[in-house]
Amino acid sequence: MSNHLICLEKHMFFAALLDRILVIPSPKFDYQYDRVIGIERINTCLGRTVVISFDQFKENVTKNNARIDRFICYFSSPQPCYVDEEHIKKLKGLGVSIGGKLEAPWSEDIKKPSKRSFQEVKEKFKSDDGVIAIGDVFYADMEQDWVMQPGGPIKHKCKTLIEPSRLISLTAQRFIQTFLGKNFVALHLRRHGFLKFCNAKSPSCFYPIPQAADCMTRIVEKANAPVIYLSTDAAESETGLLQSLVVVDGKVVPLVKRPPRNSAEKWDSLLYRHGIEDDSQV
Structure with a gap:
């Protein structure tokens, strides 16, 4: 999900730079963002509609006019955008057509990205076309x-824009209340x-x-935290060794991970009731 969030941001x-409304992809084409992100909250934080769902986009265009007028690729090399046949078929299945060819506004190699300014982006990506896509x-x-x-990077009235x-x-609040308490260190x-x-x-x-354990131990000592929440895709062989090495004042600091679903526990009942407890992105 972290890569999806980077792309979204x-x-x-x-x-924002191009003064356009962002259309969130259909879940039939990409990930279902509204399952994990408060989309409407973004609009609330900015005080106007800046993000809409794909369904809202389709409602705002005529039945036969769900069309990407211009497809601009940030990188020109080794090829302008990577759009495979599967995604083209998905777009067509959603009733979306692509007008024109894929194009890049500058010479830019994905292996050696140049540092670009917002002025350059505004100049090179500006378009009078109604609907554009940037890849x-x-x-x-x-x-x-x-x-x-x-x-x-965008001015808003909330503490954070994407939550x-x-x-x-x-x-998450219930998990903290159940397992961690107020003082803990969270590590990915x-x-x-x-x-x-x-x-x-x-x-x-x-x-x-062992080196990761040394780093974590220093962080825990500095924070004076009695417990660590560990979000990881590491194997048990690694987390087991890690647990044995994170020691402060002669005491092992517990590493708490998200436990398997247990009907006796109620902290994750909302996820279970809404059918998203097994979603790998949640």
Whole structure:
């Protein structure tokens, strides 16, 4: 889900720069964002409609005019956008056609992204077409300090612009109330797929478990927290070793992970009742 959120935030930034409304993809084409994100809350925080669902988009166009007038690709090399046949079929199945060819407004290599300013984006991506699509923004290196600032790059009246849906937020509160209490450290330890990715860098960013344990121990000592919430895709062999190595003042600091579904526990009842407890993105 983290990659989806990065894409969503960047597309929101592009839409804001170009003074356009962002259409959330149909769940038949992409992930069902409204299951995990408060979409309407975004509009509330900004005080106007800036994000709409695909169904709302279809309602605002004539039956035969659900058309992407221009498809702009952020990168030109090695190819302008990666749009496979499967996604083309999905778009057609949703009644959406693509006008014209895929085009890039500049020479930009996805393997070596250039740093771009918002002025360049506004100039190169400006269009009089009614509906445009912009592809491959995930790797875009554009105003990183602005994009990554706390609260996001767009001015709004809320603490954060993108938040989990109400069901997930309430479930998280109940989980904290049940297992963690007020004082805890939350850590995301991502392992799956990172070995190859990190080893491509020099030095590697893939840390052995003992080194990760040392880092976590320092954080826990500084925070004076009695427990750690660990969100991870690591195997039990790794988390078991990690648990044995995170020790402060001679005491093992408990690593708490999301437990399997248990009908006797009520902290996740909202997810269960709404049928999203098994969703891997939740």
